[in-house]
Amino acid sequence: FLATRPIDEDLLEELEEMLIGADIGVQTSMEIIERVRREVDRKALKNGEELKEHIKKELLRILAEIPNKGFNLDHNPTIILVVGVNGVGKTTTIGKLANYMRGQDKTVCVCAADTFRAAAVEQLQIWAERAGVDIVLKEGSKDPAAVVYDALERVNETNADVLLVDTAGRLHNNPNLMNELAKIRRITTRDFENAPHHVLLILDAVTGQNGLQQAKKFVDKVGVTDLIITKLDGTAKGGIAVAIANELNMPIQFIGVGEQMNDLLPFNHQDFVNLLFK
Amino acid sequence: SLSEKLQKSFRNLTGKGKISEENVQSALKEIRLALLEADVNFKVVKKFVNEVKEEALGQEVTRGLDPGQMLIKIVNEKLIEILGGSSPELNFKGSGPHIIMMVGLQGSGKTTSCGKLAKRLAAEGRHPFLVPCDVARPAAILQLQTVGKQVDIPVFDSHGIGKPLDIVKKATVEARNTGRDVLIIDTAGRLHIDEALMGELKSLRAFLEPSEILFVADAMTGQDAVTSARSFHEAMDITGVVLSKMDGDARGGAALSIKSVTERPIKFIGTGEGMEGFERFHPDRVASRILG
Ligand SMILES: Nc1nc2c(ncn2[C@@H]2O[C@H](COP(=O)(O)OP(=O)(O)OP(=O)(O)O)[C@@H](O)[C@H]2O)c(=O)[nH]1
Numbered sequence: 001f002l003a004t005r006p007i008d009e010d011l012l013e014e015l016e017e018m019l020i021g022a023d024i025g026v027q028t029s030m031e032i033i034e035r036v037r038r039e040v041d042r043k044a045l046k047n048g049e050e051l052k053e054h055i056k057k058e059l060l061r062i063l064a065e066i067p068n069k070g071f072n073l074d075h076n077p078t079i080i081l082v083v084g085v086n087g088v089g090k091t092t093t094i095g096k097l098a099n100y101m102r103g104q105d106k107t108v109c110v111c112a113a114d115t116f117r118a119a120a121v122e123q124l125q126i127w128a129e130r131a132g133v134d135i136v137l138k139e140g141s142k143d144p145a146a147v148v149y150d151a152l153e154r155v156n157e158t159n160a161d162v163l164l165v166d167t168a169g170r171l172h173n174n175p176n177l178m179n180e181l182a183k184i185r186r187i188t189t190r191d192f193e194n195a196p197h198h199v200l201l202i203l204d205a206v207t208g209q210n211g212l213q214q215a216k217k218f219v220d221k222v223g224v225t226d227l228i229i230t231k232l233d234g235t236a237k238g239g240i241a242v243a244i245a246n247e248l249n250m251p252i253q254f255i256g257v258g259e260q261m262n263d264l265l266p267f268n269h270q271d272f273v274n275l276l277f278k
Numbered sequence: 279s280l281s282e283k284l285q286k287s288f289r290n291l292t293g294k295g296k297i298s299e300e301n302v303q304s305a306l307k308e309i310r311l312a313l314l315e316a317d318v319n320f321k322v323v324k325k326f327v328n329e330v331k332e333e334a335l336g337q338e339v340t341r342g343l344d345p346g347q348m349l350i351k352i353v354n355e356k357l358i359e360i361l362g363g364s365s366p367e368l369n370f371k372g373s374g375p376h377i378i379m380m381v382g383l384q385g386s387g388k389t390t391s392c393g394k395l396a397k398r399l400a401a402e403g404r405h406p407f408l409v410p411c412d413v414a415r416p417a418a419i420l421q422l423q424t425v426g427k428q429v430d431i432p433v434f435d436s437h438g439i440g441k442p443l444d445i446v447k448k449a450t451v452e453a454r455n456t457g458r459d460v461l462i463i464d465t466a467g468r469l470h471i472d473e474a475l476m477g478e479l480k481s482l483r484a485f486l487e488p489s490e491i492l493f494v495a496d497a498m499t500g501q502d503a504v505t506s507a508r509s510f511h512e513a514m515d516i517t518g519v520v521l522s523k524m525d526g527d528a529r530g531g532a533a534l535s536i537k538s539v540t541e542r543p544i545k546f547i548g549t550g551e552g553m554e555g556f557e558r559f560h561p562d563r564v565a566s567r568i569l570g
C-alpha cells in the first residue's frame with residue numbers, strides 16, 4: 001500500500017515513529033528521517049515504497065560501516081568472555097555457541113564462572129551436556145577468578161580450541177561488580193597471547209535506550225569486541241543494536257531466536273533491517 | 279534537565295501572558311523528547327503530550343511564576359496520577375489458601391521475585407509456599423529451591439512431575455496439608471506471541487483461580503513494553519505488575535507504558551539481586567526518574 005501513498009509530512013512522521021517504535025532511538029530516528037527528507041526535497045523519491053526502501057538503505061549503511069573482523073576461532077586456543085546485564089541470555093547463548101562451534105569441528109570448553117546466582121552452575125552444566133562439551137566448575141566456590149584459573153589450566157591440558165567463560169549477570173552501574181568483571185578479564189589475559197580474543201556483550205532485544213549506556217559501560221570496563229542480540233523471536237526489534245553499532249562501532253555477530261540449542265543465527269544485516277520494518 | 283529545557287522554550291513568555299498554541303509547541307516537543315528518551319512507548323507519549331497540552335492551554339502565567347515550571351508541574355502531576363491511583367495492596371480477600379501467579383517474558387526476574395515476595399509475606403505473618411512450575415528452563419526448579427532456602431520458605435519439589443498443571447494439583451494438596459496459606463507460583467518465561475505457552479498459562483489460571491496474577495517486567499524494557507504487557511493482560515487479566523531491576527540506571531519509561539496499557543497497579547519494584555531488594559512502588563519517585 002505504501003507504493004500508492006504520496007510522500008507528505010504525515011507519512012514521514014509515521015515512518016519516524018516506526019523507527020522510534022523499533023527502539024532505534026529518538027535522535028537516530030530523527031537524523032535518518034532528516035536525511036531522507038533531503039532526498040524527498042530533491043524529488044528523488046516518488047512514493048512511500050521508495051521512501052521505505054531508502055530508509056532501509058540508510059540503516060544498512062549504518063550497519064555496513066562497522067568494521068567487522070569476523071568471528072575468528074583460530075587463535076589456538078580462542079578465549080571468549082561472555083558478559084551482560086541480568087537475564088539477557090548469556091548462559092543459554094553459551095550453550096548455543098558451544099554447539100555451533102562443535103559443528104565447526106572445534107573442541108570447546110565452557111567455564112562456570114557465575115558463582116553467585118542460584119543454580120547458575122547447574123544451568124550451564126545442563127547446557128554443556130546438551131552441547132557435548134567439557135565444563136570447568138568449582139563446587140562451593142564463591143570466587144569467579146578461581147574457576148577461570150582452573151579453566152585456563154584445563155584448556156592448556158586438553159588443548160581445547162575454544163574457551164567460553166560464563167559470567168554472572170550484573171548491572172553496569174554497579175562499580176563493585178564491574179570491577180570484579182575487569183579482574184576476571186585480566187585473568188584471561190595471562191596465559192594466552194592476545195586473550196581474551198572476544199568479549200561478547202549479550203543484549204536482550206527488548207532493551208530500550210538504556211542498552212546504549214550498558215554497552216558504553218561494558219566497553220569501558222572490559223573492552224567488548226562483539227555483540228549478540230537475543231530474543232529476536234519476540235516482537236521487539238532490537239533497534240538499540242543499531243544505536244550501539246553506530247556509536248561504539250561494534251559488530252553484531254549472532255542473534256538468538258529461541259530457547260533451544262539451535263536457535264542461534266549468524267547476524268545478517270538485510271534480514272535484521274527487514275525485520276525492523278515488519 | 280527537562281526543566282531547564284522548558285524554561286528556555288518559554289524564555290519569551292513573561293508577566294501577564296497566557297500559555298498559547300504557539301508558544302507551547304517547542305515546550306511540548308521537549309517533553310515528548312524527554313519521555314521517548316526515557317523509553318515511554320511513542321503512542322503513550324502522544325496521548326500524554328496531548329493531554330498535557332489540553333491542560334496547559336489558556337493557563338494564566340501570573341507574575342513571578344515561570345511558565346516552564348508550571349508546565350513541569352502539570353507533567354509531573356499527570357505522571358504521578360497515571361502511575362499511581364489504583365490500590366497497590368495484594369488481594370487476600372476470602373478464605374485461603376491464596377494463590378499468586380508470577381508471569382512474564384524470559385529473564386524478567388520472576389523466579390527471583392518469587393523469593394522476595396515470599397520473604398515479604400512471611401514477615402507479614404503469612405505462611406507462603408513456593409511452587410516451581412518452570413519445567414522448561416535448565417535447573418529452574420533447583421533455582422527456586424535454592425532461593426527458597428535463602429529466605430527460609432518451603433518449596434514444593436516439582437522434580438519428576440513434568441507438567442505444570444500436575445505440579446499445581448499436587449502442590450495445592452501439600453499446601454493444605456502443611457498449613458501454607460499463600461502459594462506463589464513461578465512460571466516459565468514465555469513470549470506473548472507463543473499461543474501454546476499462553477494457552478498453558480490460561481489453563482493454569484483456570485485451575486488455580488489466583489487472587490493475584492503479577493506481570494513481572496524488566497525496568498530497562500523499551501518500546502515493546504506496551505505490546506507484551508497488553509498481550510499478557512488480554513490473555514490473563516493480570517492484577518498487578520512488578521518492575522524488576524530498578525537498581526539499574528534505566529529511566530524506566532516502561533512503567534508508564536505498562537500502566538497506561540493495562541491500567542493495573544505497579545505493586546512492587548525489584549531493587550537488587552538479593553532477597554531484600556524488593557520495595558513498594560512509589561509513583562512520585564518513578565515519575566521524577568522518568569523525567570530525568
Ligand atoms: N525466546 C528466547 N528466549 C531466550 C533467548 N535466549 C535466552 N532466552 C531465555 O532467557 C532466559 C534467561 O536466559 P539465561 O541464559 O539464564 O540468561 P543470563 O543472561 O545467563 O541470566 P543471568 O545469568 O541470570 O544474568 C531463559 O529463560 C532463556 O531460555 C532467545 O534467543 N529467545
Ligand SMILES: Nc1nc2c(ncn2[C@@H]2O[C@H](COP(=O)(O)OP(=O)(O)OP(=O)(O)O)[C@@H](O)[C@H]2O)c(=O)[nH]1
Pocket residue numbers: 086087117169171382383384385386387388389390391412415418465466467468522523524525526547548549550551555
Ligand atoms: N540487579 C537486579 N537483578 C535482578 C532483579 N531481579 C532479578 N534479577 C536478576 O535477573 C536475572 C534473571 O532473574 P530470574 O529470576 O532468573 O528471571 P526469570 O524471569 O525467572 O527468568 P526465566 O524463568 O528464564 O524467564 C537473575 O540474574 C536475577 O538475579 C533486580 O531487581 N535487580
Ligand SMILES: [Mg+2]
Pocket residue numbers: 090091092114120166167168169
Ligand atoms: Mg547466566
Ligand SMILES: [Mg+2]
Pocket residue numbers: 388389390412418464465466467
Ligand atoms: Mg525463572
